[in-house]
Amino acid sequence: MGGWDAVVMEEGVGRTLIPPHGEASSGPLSLAERYARQRRATLDLCDGLSAEDMSAQSMPQTSPTKWHLAHTTWFFEQFVLGVRVSADDWARLFNSYYEQVGRPFARDRRGLLTRPSLAEVLAYRARVDDLVLALLDRDLEPERASHVELGIQHEQQHQELLLTDLKHLFAQSPLEPVFRFPPSSGAPAPASLSNGLRLRFLPGTSGPIDIGHEGPGFAFDNEQPRHPAMVARHRIANRPVTNAEYRTFILDGGYRRPELWLSDGWAEVRRAGWDRPLYWSSELDTEFTLHGRVSIDPHAPVCHVSYYEADAFARWAGARLLTEQEWESDADPGDIASGHWRESGVFHPTAAIRDVGVRQMFGDVWEWTSSAYSAYPRFRPAVGAVGEYNGKFMCGQYVLRGGSCASPESHIRSTYRNFFYPADRWQFMGIRLGVDG
Known part of the structure; x- marks a missing residue:
């Protein structure tokens, strides 16, 4: 077992707190449940990808999958937790365009960020998830709760960007790799x-x-x-x-x-x-x-x-x-x-x-x-x-x-x-x- 599969099987790396995506619910989901579900949904999109797949950038407008995983996590760290969980210099790497909180790393150079490693990024996600879910166990002031909601919506935006950026990346290869085969029940008609x-x-x-x-x-x-x-x-x-x-x-x-x-x-x-x-x-x-x-x-x-x-x-x-x-x-x-x-x-x-x-x-x-x-x-x-x-x-x-x-x-x-x-x-x-x- 190698690549992504080997990483996600490590204990505590982004999996243990997140309920399965699509799990049946008896009523409206709580903010904590919605947070957990969307964070898991992002990881689900990465199933089958290698570390190499997740590190490359095909043009200045796109971002590597690894960067999407880190940036969405940075968003919760910065605007919800308000305390530094990652190494101090990571904030600049994974800040997209928020000039008021620091100078972002150049967008067109994100594919050059071989460090931190994919395993380190996944561990970062898991640590932030632990802290955010612990925070959501108690009543939050309205402003912080609104930032959690904004972060969930932001996560969903990056789920779509992850797919479209990956599609552009895969299209550059003469091998034209398949990201995922469609389910037989939902495949397009010939x-x-x-x-x-x-x-x-x-x-x-x-x-x-x-x-x-x-x-x-x-x-x-x-x-x-x-x-x-x-x-x-x-x-x-x-x-x-x-x-x-x-x-x-x-x-x-x-x-x-x-x-x-x-x-x-x-x-x-x-x-x-x-x-x-x-x-x-x-x-x-x-x-x-x-x-x-x-x-x-x-x-x-x-x-x-x-x-x-x-x-x-x-x-x-x-x-x-x-x-x-x-x-x-x-x-x-x-x-x-x-x-x-x-x-x-x-x-x-x-x-x-x-x-x-x-x-x-x-x-x-x-x-x-x-x-x-x-x-x-x-x-x-x-x-x-x-x-x-x-x-x-x-x-x-x-x-x-x-x-x-x-x-x-x-x-x-x-x-x-x-x-x-x-x-x-x-x-x-x-x-x-x-x-x-």
Whole structure:
């Protein structure tokens, strides 16, 4: 037994206090139970990985799996425990961007951190888990309890990042390693058996509406405060853009026609040599996935496209991207439970199978909107270093909505605002069209 399996079998390394993920519960989970479950879920994603798999970094935007394990632990150490558990110099290594608590180590150099070792990072996680769970055995003041909740949500974000970063890493290898085989009960149907839904545009909600989160339940500060907005008459596509539709765009010269592209997007096409979505073969017939290389399902949502590509496709199709206000007004929170999420074990988008109303707004792929990531009216970031979590990134990025096949189901809301730079495409990013009227 070697690699990851040898490490996790050591006594007290991240396993003894954490109940099995998905264990049945007789009622709502306590904060301690939710903490334990999400910390275990992160480790579960690492099953089968070697120490080498978990130490490499494939591009500046990604992070090694080992770093994700350490950074999420540092978050609880820094903002919940408030005492130093790790070696003093670890704080700089695993601080992502919180300048108020120290100078972070350069993001693009995280793959050079061979020390501390994976075993040391896992022992660090176990020690912090012991201390946080002991803390949760007693009543906490509201501010500290809110930081535990924020840390749990932060952990879930990094579970998705862990998967997408690992996918990008594995795609660099000529061996194209399989991260995990899908469960037989949840595997995507072969492309020849998928039932494609005809693209239709359905009336969207219009008029004066309220946008953003309010009331009970967790939400990030960038989802607040709830505020009025005016949404013009529009129609929304009944499903995301499919691989077949995107292939037609490619074959029609979509990547060779500057009139379809924003200026910065066309410059990126030429600079990076884009001519297809990330992970597609040059023959446009297969794509690399966390389940290995597979035939492209023509009816599944296209993914791993940038904002620039989404915008160009929409212009080619005679449509546009939705605004985030339109997206939120048209989304039914009741559909979250029927979405395709990480818990399925199928880490790739699948084709819609029911032609009823607007489908797949939750799960499968994050959907680019045309809205720049900026503050809502009367937005105020949290006081202190945790206020750096979202607010300082409100410049130069675009909002995505809905979650993906790599998102934990319990993490997503209809008000959730994800955000990335317009050239980014290593996340499970897709396209939903809208039209005026």
